[in-house]
Amino acid sequence: MTEIAVDELQKDVEAYMATGGNRSAAARLRKLPRKTYNNRLEIAQKKLGIQLGKVVDGRVDYVKAVKRPLPKGKSVARYILSSVQNNTHPHPGFANLEAYAGWLRAFGSCEVILGSYSYALDAYGAKAVKRGSYEKAADRGALGKLWYAPELEPYINDDSIELAPGLVWCGEMNILPTAANPLTGLEDYNGRKSNIIPHAKHALASVASLADEAAKFNYATGTVTQRNYIQKRVGIMAERKHSYGGLLVEVDAEGNWYVRQLQIGAKGEVYDIGPSGYRGVRIAGGKVESVKITDAPSRTFLEAITWGDIHAAEMEVWVRHLGWGKGGMLDQLAPRKQFWHDVFSMRSRSHHELKNFHRTFEKWATGEGNVEDEVQVTADFATEGHRAWLETIVVRSNHDRHLDTWLNIAKIERDPENARYYALLQHQVLAAIEDGNRDFNVLEWALRRAGIPKGVRFLGEDESYVICKSRDFVGIECGLHGDLGPNGSRGSTRSLKKLGRPANKAHDHQATWMDDTLSAGACSTRFPYMKGPGAHSISHIGTFENGARQILTFWAGKFRA
Template sequence: MSDLSHRPAEITPAEARLVVQALAQNGGNVSATARALGVTRSKVKRRLRKADAWGISAHGEIQATAARRLETGGKVRRYLLTSAQSNTGIHAGFWGNLRALADHYGAEIMVARIRYNHSEAQVAQEKVNRAAETELWYAPEVEPYLADERVEICPGLIWAGDMNILPTAVTPLSGLDSFTGTASCVFPHPQIALKSIATAPGTEAKFNYTTGAVTLKNYIKRKAGLKAEFHHAFGALLVEVTAQGIWFVRQINATDAGEIYDLNLRVDGGKVTSGHRLEVFTPGDIHGVKLDPEVAETVWGDGGMVDTLRPRHQVLNDVLNFGPRSHHNTFFDLVAALYNKADSVEDEIHDTATILNRMTRPWSKTYVVKSNHDEHLDRWVETADFRRDPFNAGFFLSAAAAKVEAIKRKDDGFDLAAWAFERAGLDPGIRFLSRHVHLEIAGVRHDQHGDLGPNGARGTAANIARTGAKANIGHSHSAAICHGCYQAGLFATLDMGYNRGPSSWSHSAILTYRNGKRAIVTLRAGLWHAWSKNQTTGRKWKSSSQN
């Protein structure tokens, strides 16, 4: 077998399989394996890395890994999923707080190991190895919680504990869209990421998640390692499953000191305290009269999500749908609006103002981010011919006159949508943001809708993340976490008429905590997380006068 050392640098699956089998025969001893094959230890390790990437075991590979199914029961089940990097110590503060949170919830902790090969000299950025490479080891604290296998947590959600993605991967979820088929999947990785994946019509969007890690930052001091160190998160993913099998996921992201927030809980120094208010609530795009009634009731109904979390700030995107006279409307859309008695622009604005008023609370500041659908009103006033639309002519002329008057008095801050909503009786406490305003709360920017990207490009979570500032955005209707950018989904109906074919849309919101850490919550079946007892039924929206 000594001719193995003379092969070209490109490693083949056969070579990787041979090394794995030899390692098993030599009791896992790398040095003995190298001697048996007549190659260096470094060559053995390179082939083992390839074997890990290809999923090659000592017994070969015949079919895709099957997932072990967890037992289901007639109660709420909770899991905390995270990862631990090889040859790296635990973050003691975070680990203690995570265990305290697990005890509070009665949650099972599941830790997947991630192998990252490096020497101590590389980590120290030394160019010469002064000592032999250390053997592979993992923090002993995580051993009782190891879950390096594929697990079906519940129908529709898989834990890929057997996946080994390099900790230095910039986009750890790339290339995994169809992994586990249509089921959503959680992958162990030190970076926190979320990707929404379009699924066939009539099915819920698929989500791929990463977890964060319980181990310290330990990377080779080169470009890839330093980038990974920057995006390394001390975190976990909390999974809740109801007795009916409905699952919910949200991110647990700790500070460098290990402090955790989850909903209205704070965990610090191993102690869990409750009653902590949310800093900012960013729901999915509203779209006014298209707001999903079940979502509205769940979130803003009496005793709903907002009343439970009591956010100090609410930041709303795309509050106006502008369906009657959208520039996207076809001739037949206009005919349908006519026969459905839904072709009045002023009526839609009035109905939307009523909806927004029901969202307000006296203990929370509400902001409206300048969004592309709100700007449809501006475009209509600028380009439409009121003489061909007598039904809306009166409102059109009033809006145009208001715009002209603002120009005459050189009011550069005039907002036509704000004027229209104020005219319709909107709560004066709601603040409309211009495209140029800077709204930063808890170290996160909340003033971008997400439709405008850098240098005139169309906005995406990825290109807005590259600006370097932490940001919460909406616009795409698809939840996402890409480095420092969190993207909310949609709170309107998931069938907007124009979205045909596969869809990645979801009823998802962003929660921003006082310490600047964030989580994304997705609503399902009229719930926003798993309850240990039945929720209050028959909730009704509170009007602004009742708050």
């Protein structure tokens, strides 16, 4: 190793002092990589006989992000982002993330960035754990020293970086791994920009916006270091929520960005839908196995797509084309199953508007007030959206039940346009009641009459549908819409956590990842009943064959860069 001149080491120390002890800023001032600069400071302290500590406290401005340049032409910039805990070994699956980053570099740049967080290791010891469960300090090294796994250190970047317009890597964040929701209180962090927070959990929260701008997303990354918690209640519970993996960010030349989760499986494997032109990739043992979209649909890693609420009559045309049109996301990713929520909207005669004369007149004037026409529009979508090579499941949802509500409360003598169709449906419902058929679904009957494919399956009220179940995994519940919660409570992402099983749901129209419960968005962001700020997004849940999941969002006519 070349010996560093004393005057150069003095300049390193001067940079440290000039930046108030900020090593990242000092490294930039010296135009050195942060790791190289830190090593030189260690040498300087020994050679110059000094000890560097905190120089000064306080700053005038808050931490501001450094902007990354956008890729040029048709190239795509990619980032794999995760977090690391101090004094903790890496998960073996990190090697698969490294292998994936190397594979992706054939399609453009791909940088691995890890954010560090610290946890109170000084609280370990006889008073914090059960007897005999902790080795002597001498066997583990000095507990008072903060260190990070040497194989992870080259990737650590605790700076604030704007990866793309409106998307910030918040490396400066240091949130306890035991935090129940690491995104609490960050709704206004960095204003309207979306944030990626290094943390031991995967999490996603949508932040409301007005109708003329996109929803803001706050993400938490998951981690690539092993479980290492104080063995008391909070720490023991946090162990169960510890989420291995990271996030993949794709940025195109126009500044559009796409974020999806990379979860490390029980055997260290990682799944992703892959770059454009690919159906999916699986990384295991440091090797990447890929499937292209030109391969037969049977070659797929994706178990299911849970689409955001459909609302066929209100769906935006570009969303329908990107999702289910020829060569759209369904054809590209070829899942084995797809789940539809709120496939029917009942926009034509919503019970929320039956007493609103102006809205009823508006529907008559625009030709949107005919219930049978809306049923036919929904059936036409179902015919276009189904494929012979997959299973399509319609989840019983609140908007689907709006048809039942109409048949219960409508004053049909005031609605001649729908009177004959009302009578037809009412006859079917009353006949089912007489026959004791409590499972009769009038919407299914109406859609079958309108010609939807036989392969479309309708779930009954409260009917379970679990995917990815195995001997070692309880599976993921996909039969709940999300409007009804346990024990008569209202449905929500938080209440469905009480099921004791991971769940994919919809209903809220906003993408959410909270522990093991995920919520999809909707297939439109402009509903006539929406007023005020909303967090709606066109987001869907992809579930791989091992139970790993991603939230995929449509933006600028694409779902990936």
